[in-house]
Amino acid sequence: xxxxxxxxxxxxxxxxxxxxxxxxxxxxxxxxxxxxxxxxxxxxxxxxxxxxxxxxxxxxxxxxxxxxxxxxxxxxxxxxxxxxxxxxxxxxxxxxxxxxxxxxxxxxxxxxxxxxxxxxxxxxxxxxxxxxxxxxxxxxxxxxxxxxxx
Amino acid sequence: xxxxxxxxxxxxxxxxxxxxxxxxxxxxxxxxxxxxxxxxxxxxxxxxxxxxxxxxxxxxxxxxxxxxxxxxxxxxxxxxxxxxxxxxxxxxxxxxxxxxxxxxxxxxxxxxxxxxxxxxxxxxxxxxxxxxxxxxxxxxxxxxxxxxxxxxxxxxxxxxxxxxxxxxxxxxxxxxxxxxxxxxxxxxxxxxxxxxxxxxxxxxxxxxxxxxxxxxxxxxxxxxxxxxxxxxxxxxxxxxxxxxxxxxxxxxxxxxxxxxxxxxxxxxxxxxxxxxxxxxxxxxxxxxxxxxxxxxxxxxxxxxxxxxxxxxxxxxxxxxxxxxxxxxxxxx
Numbered sequence: 010x011x012x013x014x015x016x017x018x019x020x021x022x023x024x025x026x027x028x029x030x031x032x033x034x035x036x037x038x039x040x041x042x043x044x045x046x047x048x049x050x051x052x053x054x055x056x057x058x059x060x061x062x063x064x065x066x067x068x069x070x071x072x073x074x075x076x077x078x079x080x081x082x083x084x085x086x087x088x089x090x091x092x093x094x095x096x097x098x099x100x101x102x103x104x105x106x107x108x109x110x111x112x113x114x115x116x117x118x119x120x121x122x123x124x125x126x127x128x129x130x131x132x133x134x135x136x137x138x139x140x141x142x143x144x145x146x147x148x149x150x151x152x153x154x155x156x157x158x159x
Numbered sequence: 160x161x162x163x164x165x166x167x168x169x170x171x172x173x174x175x176x177x178x179x180x181x182x183x184x185x186x187x188x189x190x191x192x193x194x195x196x197x198x199x200x201x202x203x204x205x206x207x208x209x210x211x212x213x214x215x216x217x218x219x220x221x222x223x224x225x226x227x228x229x230x231x232x233x234x235x236x237x238x239x240x241x242x243x244x245x246x247x248x249x250x251x252x253x254x255x256x257x258x259x260x261x262x263x264x265x266x267x268x269x270x271x272x273x274x275x276x277x278x279x280x281x282x283x284x285x286x287x288x289x290x291x292x293x294x295x296x297x298x299x300x301x302x303x304x305x306x307x308x309x310x311x312x313x314x315x316x317x318x319x320x321x322x323x324x325x326x327x328x329x330x331x332x333x334x335x336x337x338x339x340x341x342x343x344x345x346x347x348x349x350x351x352x353x354x355x356x357x358x359x360x361x362x363x364x365x366x367x368x369x370x371x372x373x374x375x376x377x378x379x380x381x382x383x384x385x386x387x388x389x390x391x392x393x394x395x396x397x398x399x400x401x402x403x404x405x406x407x408x409x410x411x412x413x414x415x416x417x418x419x420x421x422x423x424x425x426x427x428x429x430x431x432x433x434x435x436x437x438x439x440x441x442x443x444x445x446x447x448x449x450x451x452x453x454x455x456x457x458x459x460x461x462x463x464x465x466x467x468x469x470x471x472x473x474x475x476x477x478x479x480x481x482x483x484x485x486x487x488x489x490x491x
Contacts, residue, residue: 027169028212050200051267052393063240063269069199070270073169073214117265138392139264 014075016041017085023072031070032056035082043083043112047141054140057113058082064120064139083112086119095119098157099150106144114140118154130155163202167209173217175338178367183340185211186364193236194270196263197279205290206280206302221274221369226251233371235274242324243268249487252331252373254382254401256487257480258323261386264393273324274368277335277348281318281356281424282395283458285309301357309458318356319421319458321395325352326418326426327384328371330401336370339363345372349428356424356458379405383480385473387421387466396421397461398469400449402477412437417445419470422455442478446471 013022016039023038035041035058047055049068056067059081060074086093095118098104105111114137121128121136128136133154142150167190172178182189190209192198193216201207215221221236226247233242242248242259249256262268262276285308286293286301298304300316307313325348333348348371352359362368376382382403388394404415413434420426429452432445455466 026165028163028165028167030163050203051196051263054264054266057266064266065270066196066266069195069267071163071169071195071199071214073171074195074216136265139266 010072012072012075014078014080016080017082025072027071027073029072030068031058031060031072031075031080032067034072034075035067035080041082041084045109045112047109047113052141053110053113054117055110055113057116057140059116059120062120062123064117064136066139081116081119083115086115093119095122095154095157098153102149102153102156104145104150104153110140110142110144114142114150114154118157121154122158126158128155128158133158163199168211170211170213171217172213172215175218175220175367175369178213178215178218179338179340179365181211181213182367183365185213189213191215191278191367193272193275194238194267195275196267196271197275201280201287204288206286215274215367224248227375229375231373231375233273233373235272235277235368235370237273238269239263239271239273239276240265240268242273243487251375252327252382253485253487254327254330254384254403255324255373258327258384258386258399258401260487261384261388262323263395267393273371276322276324277328277351277371278360278362278368279320279322279325281316281359282321283309283316283318283356284460285458286318309456315354315424316356317423317456317458318359319456320352320359320424320426321421323384323386323396323399326399326401326420327382328373329418329426329428330382330403330416331373331376332416333374334372335368336372337362337366338369339366341365343369352425354423354425359424376403377405379407381406381481381485383477385477385480387469387473389461397459398422398455398466398473400470400473400477402474402481404481406437406482410437411435412441415445417449417474419449419453421459422453422466427452437478437482442475443471445478446474449474 045055047053051066051069058067188210221234223234225232285299300307387398400419405413415432417429450471453470455463
């Protein structure tokens with residue numbers, strides 16, 4: 010099935026099975042590998058991307074739902090050589106350790122930024138509630154997002 | 160890696176009539192999917208084997224919130240995130256907003272829909288497992304087997320209703336509108352769920368849930384929802400309950416409704432609740448009745464005695480919430 014959508018502001022066209030996961034379409038068909046697979050069943054948030062501005066789990070989105078959609082992945086955050094403020098804050102606060110969960114956290118935080126430019130710490134915690142990290146204990150991640158959006 | 164084996168076709172109808180025609184053609188072999196947050200993981204685990212998957216995302220007829228003078232109509236495709244954050248829902252149906260905000264995590268609430276949650280498949284520690292795990296145990300009553308590993312001797316599946324909107328909607332006296340090629344029927348939600356975990360609704364093979372109709376609550380109606388789960392950020396309920404009652408200016412409670420779920424295949428209304436001056440003693444009586452009415456099973460992977468002991472605790476919390484400002488907690 011041929012499907013056209015916009016990926017990081019560029020039009021793309023893929024020929025995939027209707028129920029192919031967005032995660033696999035990104036990583037294997039389009040070779041855009043910033044989005045990571047964690048649990049594969051919607052619990053860990055590692056594969057979080059934005060579809061039409063909403064943070065969703067790419068492991069649960071069938072390709073059929075992508076027709077005409079605007080998809081943004083972690084590759085779409087930085088502008089040329091300049092990191093997105095959330096990425097910069099992750100660097101400065103040690104918000105990333107092993108890194109597998111980091112793209113998902115960045116995208117969940119990016120959605121929060123679109124929705125709420127100056128969130129409270131409680132809103133940051135709530136927005137990141139669907140993302141698991143086994144390294145950092147979350148504190149540094151919350152610090153990074155809270156500072157980036159303060 | 161949990162991928163979906165392409166053993167079925169996918170249909171993308173754009174009208175309800177088209178979707179109903181497809182459902183009528185394929186019957187039980189057609190699976191309906193909207194947000195897919197429950198269906199897709201279950202598909203990956205081999206719990207469903209449809210010949211066609213009907214994607215409902217293109218059916219605009221199933222969207223929309225309508226706040227009528229008598230009835231609030233909620234389209235089946237209304238998102239869980241919308242239910243949790245819409246100011247009108249928070250104002251008129253605060254327990255529904257609370258429940259929606261406690262479903263899964265932020266990402267799943269952005270994908271999941273009201274209809275999907277109302278029709279959520281039941282869950283059990285012996286079914287929500289991989290194919291190899293289930294085969295090693297000889298499967299179970301819910302799918303492919305003839306033994307219930309929870310009750311051992313039982314012949315009816317006891318997988319638990321795990322939808323958080325169901326007890327709330329029952330406590331509010333909601334109805335469901337079901338469409339089929341035969342027409343549209345409206346059914347009290349009370350009659351929609353049945354005591355069979357293998358399939359706990361009366362939704363016919365050719366029917367699609369179109370809307371949920373909630374009677375507009377009286378000004379004196381107070382309501383609350385409470386949920387017990389392992390991780391406060393994401394999990395299915397180990398126990399949930401919805402409370403609604405009228406409270407007059409003199410502090411007298413009437414017409415109480417208490418619905419407890421995540422216990423058995425069907426949410427349970429606790430009946431014959433006392434009315435009277437709303438005191439701590441009255442709350443304790445209702446909490447005791449709720450405890451007596453609840454018999455958790457090992458269908459959910461958490462201590463059954465603890466879950467039962469938490470029933471009166473959640474009842475007291477629900478009363479405390481319902482007596483306070485009727486505003487659901489912040490949901491993102």
